Structures are given as structure tokens and as C-alpha cells.
Amino acid sequence: MKITATQYAKSLYEVTREKTQSEIDGFVANFFKVLKKNNQLKLAGKIMEKFSAIHDAKNGIVEATVTSASKLDEKSLKEVEKFVAKKYEAKKVILKNVVKKEIKGGIILQVGDEMMDASVIRKISDLKAVLIR
Amino acid sequence: MSKDYIIEQLKKQIENFEAVATTEKVGTVVEVGDGVAKISGLSDAMASEMLEFPGGVYGVALNLEEGAVGAMILGKYEGIKEGDSVKSTGRILSVPVGDMMIGRVVNPLGEAIDGKGEITSDTYYPVEKVAPGVITRKSVSVPVQTGIKAIDAVIPVGRGQRELIIGDRQTGKTAVAIDAIINQKGEDLICVYVAIGQKESKVSRIVAELEKHGAMEHTIVVVAGASDPAALSFIAPYAGTAMAEYFMSKGKDVLIIHDDLSKHAWAYRQISLILRRPPGREAYPGDIFYLHSRLLERSARLNDDFGGGSITALPIIETQAGDVSAYIPTNVISITDGQIYLETDLFYKGIRPALNVGLSVSRVGSAAQTKAMKKVAGKLRLDLAQFRELEAFAQFGSDLDENTRRQIERGRRTVEILKQDQYEPMPMAQQVAVLYALTNGFIDDIDVEKVKAWENDFQKYMKSGGKAVLELIAEKKELSEEVVTVLEKAIKEFKEVYQNGK
Numbered sequence: 117m118k119i120t121a122t123q124y125a126k127s128l129y130e131v132t133r134e135k136t137q138s139e140i141d142g143f144v145a146n147f148f149k150v151l152k153k154n155n156q157l158k159l160a161g162k163i164m165e166k167f168s169a170i171h172d173a174k175n176g177i178v179e180a181t182v183t184s185a186s187k188l189d190e191k192s193l194k195e196v197e198k199f200v201a202k203k204y205e206a207k208k209v210i211l212k213n214v215v216k217k218e219i220k221g222g223i224i225l226q227v228g229d230e231m232m233d234a235s236v237i238r239k240i241s242d243l244k245a246v247l248i249r
Numbered sequence: 250m251s252k253d254y255i256i257e258q259l260k261k262q263i264e265n266f267e268a269v270a271t272t273e274k275v276g277t278v279v280e281v282g283d284g285v286a287k288i289s290g291l292s293d294a295m296a297s298e299m300l301e302f303p304g305g306v307y308g309v310a311l312n313l314e315e316g317a318v319g320a321m322i323l324g325k326y327e328g329i330k331e332g333d334s335v336k337s338t339g340r341i342l343s344v345p346v347g348d349m350m351i352g353r354v355v356n357p358l359g360e361a362i363d364g365k366g367e368i369t370s371d372t373y374y375p376v377e378k379v380a381p382g383v384i385t386r387k388s389v390s391v392p393v394q395t396g397i398k399a400i401d402a403v404i405p406v407g408r409g410q411r412e413l414i415i416g417d418r419q420t421g422k423t424a425v426a427i428d429a430i431i432n433q434k435g436e437d438l439i440c441v442y443v444a445i446g447q448k449e450s451k452v453s454r455i456v457a458e459l460e461k462h463g464a465m466e467h468t469i470v471v472v473a474g475a476s477d478p479a480a481l482s483f484i485a486p487y488a489g490t491a492m493a494e495y496f497m498s499k500g501k502d503v504l505i506i507h508d509d510l511s512k513h514a515w516a517y518r519q520i521s522l523i524l525r526r527p528p529g530r531e532a533y534p535g536d537i538f539y540l541h542s543r544l545l546e547r548s549a550r551l552n553d554d555f556g557g558g559s560i561t562a563l564p565i566i567e568t569q570a571g572d573v574s575a576y577i578p579t580n581v582i583s584i585t586d587g588q589i590y591l592e593t594d595l596f597y598k599g600i601r602p603a604l605n606v607g608l609s610v611s612r613v614g615s616a617a618q619t620k621a622m623k624k625v626a627g628k629l630r631l632d633l634a635q636f637r638e639l640e641a642f643a644q645f646g647s648d649l650d651e652n653t654r655r656q657i658e659r660g661r662r663t664v665e666i667l668k669q670d671q672y673e674p675m676p677m678a679q680q681v682a683v684l685y686a687l688t689n690g691f692i693d694d695i696d697v698e699k700v701k702a703w704e705n706d707f708q709k710y711m712k713s714g715g716k717a718v719l720e721l722i723a724e725k726k727e728l729s730e731e732v733v734t735v736l737e738k739a740i741k742e743f744k745e746v747y748q749n750g751k
Contacts, residue, residue, distance in 0.1 A: 120315060226275070229290035231334070234270035243266050245305075247259070 121159045124151070125166035129174070176207035183214045183224040183235070200227060274337040276318065278302075281329050284478040285523045288318045288335050297377055301336045304328050307358075308335070309342050309480070312524050319524045321480035323358060342377070344488045345370035346495035351439065354456055354470040357485040359492075362472065363456075374491040376484055380546035387552035389586075392617040393504060393561050396432030396674020397425060399604045399667040402626040402684055403633070404589055407617025408438075408502050409550025409559040413581055415566045415573065416591030420603050422565045424671045425589065426506040427455060429563065431462045432674035433504065438561075439496050440468040441505040443489035446482045446512035449474045462672065473516075482516035490547050490560070497551065497558035505548065509565035510541060514577045531576045541577075542584050587611035600668060606633050620727035621681045628688035629663060636660020655693075662692050665700040675708075678722040682711055685728070686740050707743055715739040 128147055132140045151157050172179065180200045182188065188196070197209045204227060221236035276290030286308060294300070300308040300320055306329065312319030322329065344359035347370045354363035361368045389407030406412045414422045430440045444452045452472050459465045469492055473485035486507045493503040507513070514537060521534035529535050548562035564585065566578050571593065573582065582588055587610045596603035618626065635656045642649060649657070666687050669675070683704055686692055695703050711719055718739045725732055
């Protein structure tokens, strides 16, 4: 059976958890040997992605993207961070602010594949749909 | 309506408008083409869940993979591009159902396409539903009167039966189905006509024909045209069945026609191949049998504890050059409770409907036939079988013994009587009357060429002078001695008038 990137990442995480740095170095070297033996070195990039996702999830780290029409100030970002931390019960929130003029105003908050759309453009299009009907 | 009033209304609407930001599951389109999109993310999507693409186009999740979802797009897919965000709706694909659907022409999503206004319903039925179980069913006992002599007599269809109509192109398959719908005028059957991948011109002609005969009053037409995406063709019969199931659950009887399932199989093959599911025989995917079996199994007759409703299905299959042993025809033949086999040769010989009585069967329908029809049909079937055996001899001409010649002559008249024009369905009583006359030798002294004219005059006579007899047959539904006496008397009277007149 083919082993997927997620399965590799999971097992690597399990093995390396709560181990010392020198031990981890050894494991990682072995891990790459296994990958080479299975002819799946090309998965390395994907495994790294998955590994960090698993690591984040286990340690309560949440990555969130905030899209806004203009750059948000420190205070608003703090508030968003607090909201995300509460909603996802995260210990640490890594917040990224993306500026997109098209949304006119408000914010769009995206965490993983969950999205909260509180942008002005969305409200306008919703209103349009209501009025057409 | 004044200007101020309109503005006032708009103000109100805008004031009442509330935008709530809720958490939604979103994914991004990775790949799109040929009506199918691959979407990353959407980790919680369910199988056959509706997904919303930008621009209000809906899609259905078909392939659920790790980190990606394969979805077919229901509607225009030209505007959808890579990187678009797709929202999940949490709803399984469903269609509006209800009494207001009757008389309408709709697309497979239940949206009106006849320009008679929007259809609103608060009842939705899922498009995919598990068929009624064994406990809820009952065997076929009430007939569906198609109004076609050859079918009602030789291959009867019962309510809740699945009877396949199979034949090459241009053999009158649709005509049989349309006649069956027209004959339900004033009866208690509700009809659903599902056009799958049909030419839009053909569908509009059919709808016009149904309207002309007043048959739209009890009919829903579901159209997935040839220009619509394959995804719509794929869900059309399921959507039609969902609409029929609503009436079945209300204890009513429904007749559903799938025209045709070969195109349905083609549409599904297209979607499956684009979704990279492995192809099998004739490039159809592995679940092509289940595709049709789960659809036709939903046509059933429920017992009285479950409302006693029924769905009768008349699926249509178009064969290529008479090849019934191709993949899809054999599949559907094995699923259905019999088939009506139409042939090109017979069609061009002028035998219309071009029914091959030898190859057509109805596995359960005879249980639903009325007693009167059963009595005449038994003899009719025997006459036809003997005629088929002797038909080859008939070409050698004269040196045949008396008995053989008589059987051949009877057979020729039987074939002649079973001919019937399109859009002229016939009530059961009239069918019984003419078939009784035939099987009891009352037509043997009429020239074969004149049989058709004789029948027309006979029907006219029965409708006026013999009305009481027809009513008696329709009421008793069996040929008791009393009925036979009056019927024979009527036939003899007519023959006297007819022969003296000419």
C-alpha cells in the first residue's frame, strides 16, 4: 500500500515527540533513509507541510489570515487574535494580515478551511440577492 | 403602484436586511474543466453535498479524497476559475416537490423553465434516496391502462411495475410513452416525463402535444436538454423520481418515464471518466449497474400500511442497430420486470406501434390485468404465436390445409387489429370489444385490407349505438355470460348494418 504524506508526517511526529535534540537528529536521518528506500523522497516538501500542521494542532498553535481593505492597526489585530484564541481554544495565534482593496471594508477571517466573511462586499452581494428576489 | 410606494418598500427591505457573519467551510478550486472541479480543503464535505461556487452556481461533491473533493458542476461552469473559493452548504442535493409542480416544465434542480413563474415549495426531497424496503411493498395488482391495444392485451403493465421500452432510434419508443401519458387524462395517475439529453426541439414538441391533448394537467416534465451539462442529465431521473416519491408517499399512483437511460449512462460515463474513475466494459465505470438498479428500484408499490401509493416506471433504452446484448440494454433488461421491444423492420412494414410481440414480455403485469382483458388476451396470444410459426409457410401460397390457412388468415387480421395510430389511445372497454370480435372469429370474413376501416366503423358504432355495452364492460371488468351475450348481440347488429350498407 502507498503511504501518504500525512501518514509519514504523523509517524515522524509521534517518534520525535518529547525527545532530545540529538535523538531527533538521528530519527530524522533514519526517516530520510526510509523515504529513500520507499522511493518517496519527492514527498518531502508535502511531509514538511503536514508535519508543521500536526505540530501546530498538537501544541495549540493556530494560523489565521485576516483580509482587510486597509492595513489593520495593532489594536484591531490584538482583538482579532483574542477572538481566534477564544474560538479555537488556542494557546498561540499566528496572525497574518492581507490587504485586499476589493473587499471595500470589514474583515475576512480564515483559519484552515474555515472562513468567517464579514466584509462589506459580501454584505452588498447578499443585499443584492435579497432585492432581486 | 406609485413611485413612493416602491421606494418605501425598498427601504423596508433594506432596513430588515441583516447580514450575519457565520463560520463557513471553504475550499479552493485547484482544477476545473469539462463540468468537473477539483477542490482542495472542504474537509467536512459529505458525499453528494451541495457546494456553492461563486456566482451562485451549485456543484455536488462526488469524490471525497484526502485533502481534496471532486465535484460536478450543475449549471454554467464557464465563469469558474482556478483559485475561486467554494463554500459548503451542509445540504444534500435535493429538489422541491409538491402539487404545484404538476403541469410545469422544470430542470433537474426543480427550477421552472416554462416561463410560467417561479416555483416555491417548502418541501424538499433528496435526489438520492434508498428504495422502499421489502416490508413496505406489495405485489402488482392494479393495471396501468396505456391505451395501446397491443400493450394492454399482450404485455400488460401493472402499477408499481418497471417495464422497459427498448428499440432502435425512430421506432416509436417515445410515442408509446406519450400515448400512455395522454391516456391518463381524467384518471388518477400522475405522470412524470423525464427527458434526458433530448433535443430541446423534441421536448418542446412533446410538451405542445401533451398540452394539445390536455395531458399537461396531470404531468410534470423534467428536462435535461442536450445542451445542458452532463451533470444535469445525470441527476435528472433521480430528481424526477424524487418528485414522484412525494406523490407516492401521499398514497397516490405515479407513472414516470425515463427518456432515455442510454443517454443517462453516457452522461454518467463522461462524468466518471473526467473524475478519473477507472473505466470498465465499453468504458463505463464499475458502478454503472448500480446507477440504474438503485434508480429503478425506487419505483415500487407500497402496501396499505404505508399509504398504498405506487410509482410505475417506463424506462426507455435506445439500442444501436438492434443490439440488445450491449452492456446497458442487458443491464436494464435484467433490472426491469419485462420489456416492450420495438423493431425497425416492423415499423417500416407499417406495423405501428412496431411491437415485436414475441420478444416483448411482462413478467408481473398479467397479475394486474382485468378479467375481461385476460380472457380475450389469452386467445390473442395463442393466435399470434401460431401465426408466427406458420408465417413462413404462408409465402408458399395455396397448397395448405384448411386449418393452417385459417390460422394464417386469423393471424393477419390480428396483426391488422393491433395496429394503432399515434395519439389515439383507446379505453379498456373498447379494446375488449374489438379483441373479443377478433378472437371469436367475427372478423374472419372481412378482407385483410379492410380490417382497419371495419375497426374504425365498429368503434364509432360502439361509442354511439353500443354505448351501454361498453359501460357494462367498464363496470363489470369481466366477461360474464351476461356481458358476452350483449356484446355478441352488439357485434352481430353492427355487422348486419355494416354489410348491408356496403
